[in-house]
Amino acid sequence: MHADGKQSRLIWYANRLRSMSAGEITHRFTELAKKRQARGWEAGWAAFEMPEGPLPALPGRVDLHHADDNLLAGWRKLAASARFRRFSFLGQDWPDADNASLWHFDPVTGREWPKERYCFDIDYRHNEDYGDVKYVWEVNRLQYLQPLAALAAKGCNGGLKEFIAAEIESWIDENPPYLGVNWPSGIELSLRAITVLVVVRLIGGAAFEKKLLGKIRAFFSATATWLDRYPSEFSSANNHLIAEAAGLYLIGATLTDHPESACWAKKGRAILEREVEKQILADGIGAEQSPTYTAFTLEFYLLAMRAGEALGAPFSAAVYERVAHAGETLSWFLDENGHCLRIGDDDEGRVLFDDPARDVRYVASVLSCLAAVCNRPDIAPAAAPVHFRNLVLGGPLLAKEKLRGVKSFVDGGYTILRDEIAGKPALFAMDHGPLGYLSIAAHGHADALSLWLTCDGVPLLADAGTYLYHSGGAWRDAFRGTALHNTLTIGGEDQSRIAGAFNWSAKARSKRLEIAEVADNFFIAASHDGYRKSFGVEHIRKVRRTGEATFEIIDRLIGDGDEALDVQLGFLAGEGVEIVQTNGFFAFISQGAPRMCLEPPEGSEPRLVNGAEDEKLGFISQRFGERQPAWQLVLKTRAGPGRRLVTRLRLL
Template sequence: MSSGGLSNRLSWYARRLSAMSTAEVVHRVGELAKKRSARLAQPGWARFDEGDGPLPLFPTAIDVASADADLLARWERVAEAAMARRHRFLGVDWPPAGNASLWHFDPVSQREWPKDRYCFDINYRHSDVYGDVKYVWEINRLQYLQPIAALAARTGRADLKSFVTAEIASWIADNPPFHGINWPSGIELSVRAVSVLVATRLLGADAFSPAETRAIRAFLAATGDWLSRYPSRFSSANNHLIAEAVGLYVIATACPELPAASRWRAYARRVLAEEVDRQFHADGIGAEQSPTYTAFTLELYVTAVRVAQAVGDPLPRAVLDKLATVGEALSWFMDETGAVPCIGDDDEGRVIVSDPEADRFYVASVLSATAAICDRPDIAPPVAPLHLRDLVFGRRLAPAKGEGVHTFAEGGYTVLRDQVRDRQLVLAMDHGPLGFLSIAAHGHADTLAVWLTYGGRALLADAGTYLYHAGGAWRDAFRGTPLHNTLSIGGESSSLVSGAFNWKAKAEASRLAVNDRLDTFSCEAAHDGYKARFGVEHVRALRRVSPDTFRIEDKLEGAAAPVDDVAISFLSGEGIEIRATDRTGTFDFVFEGTALLRLTGPEGWAGSVISGQETERLGWRSPCFGVKTPSDQLVFRGSAAPGTTMRTDLRLL
């Protein structure tokens, strides 16, 4: 490791320790001791050999007969690409691995991660040699095998069956427990186990030789053993903990003959029941403050619920009721195209995978499954392409949610839905917490930001995620305030970044006041993120001043003198161009030649359109993980005098 890499690693440990309670520090010390003692165990599958027995299967039926021609064609494309080794995940095309192991190959650095080293000795968080670990982990989730196995089950094609069984056998042979990059993260172990079990259910016992069946049994035994040893706790007890519990529950249900299966199953049920009110706020907003992370955690829960129902071991009714509340919250953000704002992080985590094209509708698809599982057609999405997920959980569609205003006080959003000029409007404002637990790992510094979708077009959009471990300054920028639709001071964020998944200062919102009448709507709140550094609180009000016009009023309270270098930003969504008009300070948001929104900034402030600016990292949007693309961003800059209200008008056209 270079001196810079060592410095980054030491800094990361210091920041993580600062976010830990005394109880967590004690837990981490004990966990470290367990990991060190486990290093002495001999690698290899022999110690997990359960002998001959039945092939473990995903515990619920998968109705591939319901796949339509379009879904089959999409599965065909996935199969053709995978069998030709044309892999593409997280925005990156995999080059040929050459003599390297596919399961340890980084497609960006084109280096091979260590595969013979004890897993917890591999520095995957701060590697300046191998690349972002997300890439190697993504292919090792084996989720691309799910649609190929489904196609094999539907068509009976022997070549597809052979490919899937060979991929599973290759992974097991090349990844002995607990060595290599594919063992340190519990969430990876869990989703990989689900993928293998989905494949075995789809292909059936006849597709696997006795030796392959025995190897899969050992694979699941080792996975369950590792998951039960190192659960995510304290500041790490987010969606990782849920994934681990779901993995254990599914493994224990599929392999009831394993010695620890009953213990794993009881533990997993307890975690899932206890955590549902921690992972989701009482109002249904996901604690990670991200719709896509909410959907991922929701899909994990739906998986456990479906498996539990299938084997006559239903989870408590309170769990289903909470999942329905979560689905209802998501439906408030969803427009008629099935899209939701990309608030917070999105690393494209999935449980059931069909194809990249359909997963553009991920939140809608999970909402459809949730509506089916919970028997709540009223929360179903308006659109979602048929997906393998539907063949596992069921499917519901319904007309888009109607007009109204809803405030999620605990989760921290107010959403307005209406019809303006025969187009659907979805307008949301953030006034909630930064993120979940002490590190708020997946939250963004977007307090008091607004998002606006009109006629199915994201006019005021979110920047997205881009990268995690390898993002560096770009990771900070995509999480930072200046790239969001709110006010910033001196180019600084309202919450201060401290590493890729941590913060050293968090803005807190307060003083929420909402008028929830559609015709006289208003939402006002404040945050203290700039108080320590600049001596001011940011107060923002979003008001409806006419049927087609909304006004944003920004104030900086507490200043004794003018605050310089203030910026108010608005980032456009996909396909939207921002054009200056003949009127100073007024700009149109245009899609395919048609202006949909006219925005007039604060009087006397200079407005400029920025796109793809490298130095300040403004004018960028990340449409998917690992990809960033220039996007028009309108920035007004000026000086805010004490007590002055800065008004921005948004008129829908």
């Protein structure tokens, strides 16, 4: 490891320790002792071999009758690519691995991660030698096999079953427990196990030779043993814990002749039951402050819930009610075309896989399944393409009525206006909630009091997105930071202080102050204290609807002093939107037509930015691993407590 990698590792540990309670520190030392003890276990599959028995499969049925020609065409395309190992994930195309193992190959560096090293001895967070571990993990989820198995089950075999069996056997042979980079992360173990359960359900045990049947049973045994041994707890108990619990429950419920199976199923189910009211807040907002991570968490729940139904042991009414409530809330964040507001992190994590082009509207797709599982057609999205997950979970159900009005979420901290404005459907949102979930708020962004605005599906005011995680470095910080969000920045500093790719050393606290929940007279006021320590002020933002198509945004600082501070307001346009200055106003243009006019605060110095690499302004990331220049209006001025910065918007 390079010196820089060692230093970043030490900094990471220091920042994580600051975020831990005394109880978590004790837990981490206990966990470390267990990891060291397991290093002495004999490597390989022998310890997990089982007598002959049934091959575990996902409980329930997959309704392939709803697989239309478009879906089948996408699956054929995926099959053709997979057979030649032509993968494209997370904005990266996989080159030919030559003689390297696919399961350990990094497509960016062209190097192999260590294959014979104990998994917890591999520093996958801060190792520049091998690349960003997310890439190798993505392929190792084996999720590309799901639609291939569905295609084979539809009778379009052509050697597909043999190919799928060979891929699974190759993975097992090249990844003995617990060696290599594919064993330290519980969420990866769970997603991989779910894939194999889905595949077996689709093509049946007869597709596998007798020797491979035993290997797969050992694979499930080793996976569940590790999931049971190292659950994500305390500050890590977010979507990772839900993934691990779902995997443990599903393996325990299907590998029924294993002596620990009942304990695994009971433990996984108990975690899912316990956590639903923590992961989903009382108002239905996902605790991680990211609609896509909420959908990801819900997808695990929906799969487990369908399995429980198929096994004759459905989950409690409380789980169905909280999951449905999350669906109700998510529906407010989707526009008329089924596109969801980008908020917080999105790394394109999926449980059930299909052609990535069908997951552009991922949240809507999950919501369409949720409406079916919870028997709530009233909360279905307005639009969602048929997806493989619909064949497993149900749907797609689509909304018959349009959401209109004002909805404010006190716990999660968002207020949303949906209305017909200038004859077009509009969605306006403001953030006044917590930074994220638990002590590290891993997937939140420093976007307090930020705004989003879509009109007729056009993202006039948009979130920058995610771009990258560990390998992003300064770019990771920029996409999480305040300046790339539609809010106010003081002195070039973020509202919340970044302390690593998934951590913060200080968090802004937001609160809603006033609200008028009437569409015609919409008004929202909120504040945050993120700049109190550094600059002695708090930021208050008020948004008022002043006419049928006009809004007024008033930003103000409050504090004890009277010093004027360097202030910057940012307005970032989404994909396909250009910002043009004309006569002191700024037109937001889509497809050659003006869609919104912005009048900046009096006395501010406007600047239009598009792809400023040095400043890291004027960018959006529509997909993980990709970033594109975008138009951003930056308004600079000096303001002290008491000065009102008034920005006016008119939708056209």
